[in-house]
Amino acid sequence: MLQHNAELKSKINQLWDKFWSGGISNPLTAIEQITYLLFMKRLDELDLKKQLDAEWTDESYKSKFEGKWVPPELRSTIPDNASELEKIDYRANDEKKHGIDRRDLRWSEFNKKPAEQMLQHVQTKVFPFLKDLNGTESNFTHHMKNAVFIIPKSSLLVEAVKTIDEIFVIMEKDAKQGQNFQDIQGDVYEFLLSEIASAGKNGQFRTPRHIIKLLAELVQPKLGDKICDPACGTGGFLLGGYQYIVTQLALEAGTKDLTPDEDGFIRTSVASTLTLDTQAILDTSLFGFDIDGTMVRLGLMNLMMHGISEPQIDYKDTLSKSFKEEGQYDIIMANPPFTGNIDKGDINERFQSATTKSELLFLENIYHLLSKGGTAGVIIPQGVLFGSGKAFQFVRKLLLERCDFKAVITMPSGVFKPYTGVSTALLIFTKVWGAKDQITKPATEQVWFYDMEDDGYDLDEKRKKKNGFGDLQDIVFKYHSYIEERLTAKELPQWDKAKKCFVVRREEIESKGYDLSFSSYKEVPLYEVEHEEPSIIIDRLIRSEAGSLDDSLLSRFESGLIKELLDLRGMIK
Known part of the structure; x- marks a missing residue:
């Protein structure tokens, strides 16, 4: 906007x-x-x-x-054994002595x-x-x-x-x-937040709003789902999940005046169609964690300005030994920081990848945080898809065997400019087996791949909006068509790997060291091309140079391009 x-x-x-x-x-x-x-x-x-x-x-x-407000430091200490009437008296006395008219605030x-x-x-x-x-x-x-x-x-x-x-x-x-x-307010606030990029530290890059909307369309959170972002920053993904649910409820209630935005998504933050019970459910559905106190405050206020009365955003390091949550969340939407290596001494003991790379630890952590049947949509650097180290292979194998690994959507390197030019990808997976479960059968049968070439914006530093939606709406349509086809097909459908999106069976991925890069499976079509005889081509070149001259006249040319072409024709014949 x-x-x-x-x-x-x-x-x-x-x-x-x-x-x-x-x-x-x-x-x-x-x-x-x-x-x-x-x-x-x-x-x-x-x-x-x-x-x-x-x-x-x-x-x-x-x-x-309405009424009077008493600053906390001026409030009386009310005895624990005070009756309700005594408590009222204490508060009334405080308001009389120290109360500030709230209207003045x-x-x-x-x-x-x-x-x-x-x-x-x-x-x-x-x-x-x-x-x-x-x-x-x-x-x-x-x-x-x-x-x-x-x-x-x-x-x-x-x-x-x-x-x-x-x-x-x-x-x-x-x-x-x-x-x-x-x-509109969201756009204004997002524009303000974009300035944080110039601080550009700790791998904290603001996720573009259209990518957040895309991810919400793919994982489709619903009312009652516990939604989490374990590295939430200013709360963009939590807000994206909230807005998706509110929009779906508005559409179900018969709201008619909602139109697609410039990226092709229908969204509203207006909660006018929500009942008090529905709003109460939403208010207690959003959970975020971050290790930056300023980000926690910004995230809290961001969500509260959008009508969420008490967001559950907390100051916690979800990779540390002190974080104990397991299997708590139905939906996880995240773009974890790519900060390189972290302190080995404080890594949670439940991680089995034996690495200090934050992008791998966060992926393993998201698996642990998901409830069985819970779905995650995660942005990762593309290097995670094909890294040959043991930790890279361990994490990919973990997700392919213990989760129904649904999709890999590669994105062009300019999506996160001006913050970084790193190439990224979206991963979609649903947890099937818990960490302590004995696997009887790998949960993934096949993985859907899509190569996003255009996100609807110029891929330079300015990221100016182009006409159209790029690949965004095509991704949403084809992904859900694939999921529907997978549910109804008696056999796994065959896909043409020469196209923009295709499906790869788990066995093939396993045979390649659990490589999940698009290029490893993309097939470049070979076409048989018939060419004219060289002498015919040379004759055509000679005619174009000499016009309508016949061979007897052409033979008089003893120098220049025509002579060279005549000599070449003679050699071929």
């Missing part, structure tokens, strides 16, 4: 420039501070909308900005204050309120504990608030023209 909205893109760039000139030049620090402001703005907008919706439907709704209230007063108000009241938003026991509050509001100048805050207000005005205008507001 931003590719076609120069005004909105310009405002976002202005926001970055203001932070840069205001002394906050680190992209990760800037995006965190901008996210806090966006979150404050969106919190106010969502609360006002819910109030209006409640009035319209006569439902009860308690505003987050709204964005739409504090953005009217003079510059110096606004900065102090946000630093000392609004931001502490934000950190305490979901109560002292919530996951969000726990991870916001160490968050710091570091905008140093009142002038920067005023300019940032003004620019964000202008951005929301443009977003509202676009929403009235038919685009979903939350989808």
Whole structure:
């Protein structure tokens, strides 16, 4: 969407420039501070909308900005044996002494204050309120504990608030023209997050949204599935799974006005068709882990800004000895970091691949995290498909024997530009055998291969959108057609390996050291070509040079191209 909205893109760039000139030049620090402001703005907008919706439907709704708020450090210590009435008295007394009117904490209230007063108000009241938003026991509050509001100048805050207000005005205008507001907001936030790329460390590369949508279409999460990303970053895959489910529920409910986006996918974040029970299920279905505290906070706020009240994103190293979860998740969507080798001393003992390479450990880890019957969609560097080392072969064998390994979709090297030019692939597999199960038969019979040549965007640093969808919709259609054919066919169908996609039997893959690279099985067709006699070809060349001259005249040419051709013809004859 931003590719076609120069005004909105310009405002976002202005926001970055203001932070840069205001002394906050680190992209990760800037995006965190901008996210806090966006979150404050969106919190106010969502609360006002819910109030209006409640009035319209006569439902009860308690505003987050209703009543008094007491900062945690000023709250009384209530004795454990206090009665409910005594607890109420304690809280009432605290509100009387230290309570802050929650209405003053709204964005739409504090953005009217003079510059110096606004900065102090946000630093000392609004931001502490934000950190305490979901109560002292919530996951969000726990991870916001160490968050710091570091905008140093009142002038920067005023300019940032003004620019964000202008951005929301443009977003509202676009929403009235038919685009979903939350989808526009998602585009804006994704554009902001893209700046993290210049920090470019720890292998953390933002996955393009159209690739996330593609992966969701392939694994098809459904309501009630526990969805996980063991290296979630800012929560893009979790949001992608959530949006896919919400869209399917909207379509099932008869929503008619949903149209494909520029990549050919139908998506909505609007939860208006959800019941309270359905929303509660979704709110407790998303689980993410990351080893970067800033990413955890960004992920939490990203999902909360999209209407997910309490995302389960936590600060954990899922490869370490301290991480004990096994067989917990129905869907895993992930793009684990490709950081090379990690500390051998802290690798979880359950891993059997005997490697320190993170991409292999994450693949093995995802197998362990899946429940039986659970499906994973994972992005990996293509080197994992054909690496000849024992660890590479072990992991590929593990997935082919203990999982129904469904698909390998290779992607062109430009998909992750400007972050990296590494060639990547999508893997789709469903867990059949548990880690302690005795295998009676390998779970994989055949693997579907597809060579994505075009993802709908230029493969250079700018990644400009092209006309059409590239191979994206073709992949979705052909993959699900293959899965359907596999379920109904009495015998495994034969596929032409000379084409863009084909199927390879497990036995053939096994015979090649569990190689999963597309090129190892692609067959280049050979065609028999008939050529004219050389003398005939030379005659044609001579005629083209000399026009309609007959042989008696041609023989008079004693030099030049015609003479050389005549000599050559004579040699052949």
